[in-house]
Structure formats: C-alpha cells, structure tokens
Amino acid sequence: MSDDTEPDGGPVVDEATERVDGSTDDLLERILARDDLVVVGFVLSLFVFPYLLVNLLTQIGEAIGFSIGGYVGLPTLVLIFGIVVIGFNLLLGYTGLLSFGHAAFFGVSAYAAGIFTAEATAFLPTAVAHSPLAMVGVGTFAALVIAWPIGFVSIRRSGVYFAVLTLTFGQMLYYYALGPGAWLTNGDNGFSDVNVGHLLGTFELEEAILGADFLRAYTWQYVFVAVAAVFALWMANRIINSPYGLIFKALGQNEQRVSFVGLDVFRYKHMAFIISAGFAGAGGALFAIHETYIHPTTSLYWITSGDFVIMTILGGTGSLVGPVLGALIFEYVSNVISGVSLPVIGAIGSLWRFVLGAVFVVIVWVFPKGVYGGVRDVVVALTGRGDDDGGEEA
C-alpha cells in the first residue's frame, strides 16, 4: 500500500511479512509511513497541543517544583516556525539544497506585512489594511517576488557555493534594513507600527476562543496559525506526492540522472526554491502578527537562517512533520527550559544554546534522520523488527 506513495518508508520485505501478520503493531508503522495519514494525525494533535504544552506541563511543573510549562503564545510561535521549516525541508530534505539565506524571505515578508498595515490605510479600508489574512497574503507575495531573482542566481551554483550565495543575499537585505533602508524599516530601532486587526473583522486574535481556564492557550491567533499550519502541511504533502514533487526527490537523490531523463534541472530547482521561500514568507508574516514588532536581527540576520537549519535537522529531514517537531523542541528549549533553575547548577539561562549545540552534534552524528526519524526507527524496532528477527532465526 505504501509502496505507491513512499518507497523509502521502510524495507519492503518487512511490510510484506507484516501484512500477513495483520497485527496492530504493523498498523502503527503503516500510519507512520503514509504521508496523508500523518497530516490527519497532525490535525488531531493540534487540538490537544496547546493544552499539553501550556496547562499540563505547568501542572506537572508545579508538582515537581520546576517551571517547565509553556506560556500562552508559545504553541502559536512553534507552529509559525513549523510552517517555515516544513517549507525549508522541501528544499533541504527532499531537493537536497542547503540554504543559509531563508531568513531573507522570512524577514522580508514580516516587514512587508508590517509596513502594509502601517501604510495601506491610505488607500484601503482599515478592515482590509489591518486584516491578518491580507498581511499573510502580502507577506507571502513579497517573499515569492524576491525569491524569484535570488533563486534564479543562486541555483546556478551548488553545494557550498549555493549556501554562501543565499547567505550573501540574506546579509545584503539585513544590512540594508539596518542602515540605508531605515526610512522604510526604522533600522536598528525596529519596526513597531504593526497594526493587527480582527480576524475576518470579528475575532480578536489575542483573546481566547472560550473563557475556561483550561482553554486559555486556545486564542484566536492559535486557531488562525493552526489552520495555516495544516494548510501548509497539506500543501507540502500534495507537492511531495505529486509527479512534480517526485522530481524534487529525484533531484535530491541524483541530479545527473534527472537531467539525463531530459528534465530541466534548473527549472525544477528554481521552483523548489521559490515554493520553499513561500512557506518562509507565510511564517514571516505570521511572525509579524504574533510579535507586532520586527527587528532586523530577529528576522533577517543569518543566525535566523541557521535556526531554521537547526530546527529542520533536529526534527528530521525527509519526513513531512519531522521539522515541526524540531521547531517545537527548539522553541520550547529556548523559551521555557532556558528559564528553569536547577538546584546545583543554578539558572540554566543562556546554557540552553550549549545544550542545543551538543544535542545538534549528537543528532547529526548518530541520528542523521533527526528526532522524528529516530523515534520512528525505535518504534519500528520495538514492534515490527522484533517479530521479523524471530522469523528469520526460525
């Protein structure tokens, strides 16, 4: 069954034997191997995610004496970066291009969305100019527009040269926003004139959808971002499982063969780059909505690009939701664990980046498939593989 959609899902032999077994264990593996079921699982988990992250962890934290609970905005932030890295993974995990300049699309979109809310009231009704939907539209469009020329130039080189080229374009935009472009971006003081209106003219984004305390993390903003994240994942799934997306994967595996088949390698890589930038753009606009403040260092600087790389690798390339898991770990550790204070060492504080670096090295070294891939392997090893070993010995 999964042979049609995901040939790399696992050894074919395993699945054949398991199909005969028909046990519940192999159902689990089949679910993990099927991308569209992963999307369904993602949607379901979004319903409980804020409760688990904010309420439950806070309660556990109170019980054991550490403040490990997330704050109300955290689930939203995780999903915003989740959207970015879903797109980043299309490029790195499937097409095999490592970009160190995706902050450019993230940041340009954030600025475009913010400046739009500040300036568009001159020629549009306020309800439209401050609409979150319009912000995302404008931001994503801006990201796509600059991704076209940047991709057009960068794709001509590969490997390190591609990474350095994307980095140079990102850095040019960063220094522009910081210095000469200050008339537009307010430079180093940051752009704070972001006016976020009500969603669809009715829903205040900062408000919880219901008054109950156990639902306090379910704000309209979360609902908005969650819908966007589902849409992003669904679209990535559609792309990857389409004939077009198949060529992306083929490019990641062997570029030369793709060109031998007679396909225009440049065009497909360029398209993958632009699509991936669109995801970063959507995330950037949502980031502007979430923060209502944009600074060149949090949006355009190359360290932000590096963060996208870390999240993607941490979660796991080559699987659709893996990078979202990476975004969750990254944001959780940087926003929550960094505030935890331990009895002997004291406040963890900035130590979090050290821990992150160490975890990152271990993951690249030992689990090239990331946390998601690692967990998946463990699950398979505990269930399916165990049965198979027995079968082989007999």
Added chain:
Amino acid sequence: MSLLSQAVTILLNGLQQGAVFALLGIGLTIILGTMEFLNLAHGALYLIGAYAGLLVFKEAALTNGLLYNSGIQQVGLGAGFLAALVLVPIIGFVVGALMERFVAEPFYDRAETDQLLVTFGLALIIEELVKQVIGGNTFQSIPPETLLGVQASGPIGLPIVGSFPRWRLYIVLIAGVVILATYFVIERTDFGLVVQAGTRDSEMVRLLGIPIDRSYTLVFAMGAALAAFAGLIGASFQTISPQIGMERALVPAFLTIVVGGAGSVVGAIAGGMVLGVVVAAFQQTYSQWAFIVMYLLVALVLVFRPQGIFGSVEVGE
C-alpha cells in the same frame, strides 16, 4: 584631506582589515583544499584565539560567568603581548589537532552537508562554552603599549597620509610576515608540496605512496593556528565578545576564499585584500553601504567567476 591621502588611508586600513581576512582565509582554504572538509567552526577558532590572547596578555576583570561566580574576579597570565603572539598560535594548533582527530576525521567520508552541520553545532558549543566560563560581556580591544621594546601605541607620522595609528601599521607588518611565512611553507617546503598536491588531487598523492593522512592533522592544526592568530590580531583592534567568531570571522573567511578561489593560498591572500580594501573604502565614504557592497561583490564573483579570482578548481561542486 586630499584625494591622494584619502586613497592611501583607505589602502592602509584595507590592508589591515584584509590581513585578518587573509589569515582566516588561508586557514580555511588549506583545510578545505586538502581534506575537502568544510569547517564552520573556523570562526570558533578565531574566537579561541581572541580570548586566549586576552588571557595571556592581560589579567582580565570578569563581570559574570562560571569563573566569576566561583569567586575568581581576575583571570589571565598578564604575560605581555609578545607571549600572546607566541602562545596563541600554539593553543590554536593544539585545539585544531584535537578537532581534526575527534570531530573532522569521522566526517571526511560523509556528505558535505553533514560536515557543515556538525561543525556548525561545534561552533555553537564553543561559543557557549566561552560565554559560560568567561562571561558574555564585551571586553575592550587589547592593543599593546610596547612590543620588543618599540613603542606600539599612539599615532605615527607617515608621508602623504600624515598621522596614522601606529599599531594599525604594525598589524599590517606582523600579519604580512606571518602570511609570507605561510606562503613559503606551502610553496617552498616538501611538506607544502604535499599539501599543495593534496589540494589538487588527494587521491593521486595517496597513490604515489605519500602518507597524506598523516599530513591531514598537521594541515588542520596549521589552519587552526592561523585562525587563532587572526583572532589575536583582530582582538588587538576590535572588541572581544563570544559572538565575534560567528559575526566577524566565519562569514568573512568564507567570503574571502570564495572571492579568491577555494583551495588556493594566493587566492585567499588576494581575496582577503580585495575584500578588506573594498570594505575600508566604503566605510570611509558611504559607511552604511560598506557591508552591502562587500556581499554584493561576493555575489557577483560567485555568479560570473565561480572559480574565484585566482582559483582553478571548484570545491564541492
């Protein structure tokens, strides 16, 4: 200021900044060329060099960090700048050798992306380690008062330019000597010949029966020593903080070798000087545009002359 004196000032400032870029670039390029290994922790070696220089040269007053919290308010040897000039490259050499043995070596046969990622993680670890132990605050630059009994601080009168900071002139001289020495080691010694051949075709060198693997550690350590030395030079005229490795060293080092041509020592020197002079020229005239123009220049070189100004091969393509 006349046009000529302005041009000469730009050239001197450019050479001084370019010398740091060149030192970084040579280190990165010999590692990249010989082992085809991409070291994103190169900036971290610069960072180690800067802090090692600070601690050997002076007794630094701490304000936070692990050492401060455990009651140590002053740390450092206070052994003078000459000692730093000698010790810092040695420290860099040792760190580089260890790095090659334990981090780089297992990754020689793995994908380029894996090399980038693991060294990126290592760079994060080293940066955080420095921040945790010595503190995240910014230290002032450490220009020496005297060196070998010669006054090194204050202005010096030069023809055409007029008054110029004496230490900045000395930086050009000291870095120039080190760059020349490296150039001679690479160009005129047997060891250099092996390294050079290795950058062209390491497999062929191995087939000729030369144990190039043994040279790997030495090359890596040498590159690291140069990066650490660049860190010391950089620290003598710029502030020192844990971020400098990523911000002032890693990216410029890559830009330098990309402009000069990867795998070429002469290219790294030329690339460093070109970038240094361009940045200096714009810093003096349109300072806001200096870095934008620097990155633009690199992008143009990559697009129109991907092998770099002096390079003949494209690494990793």
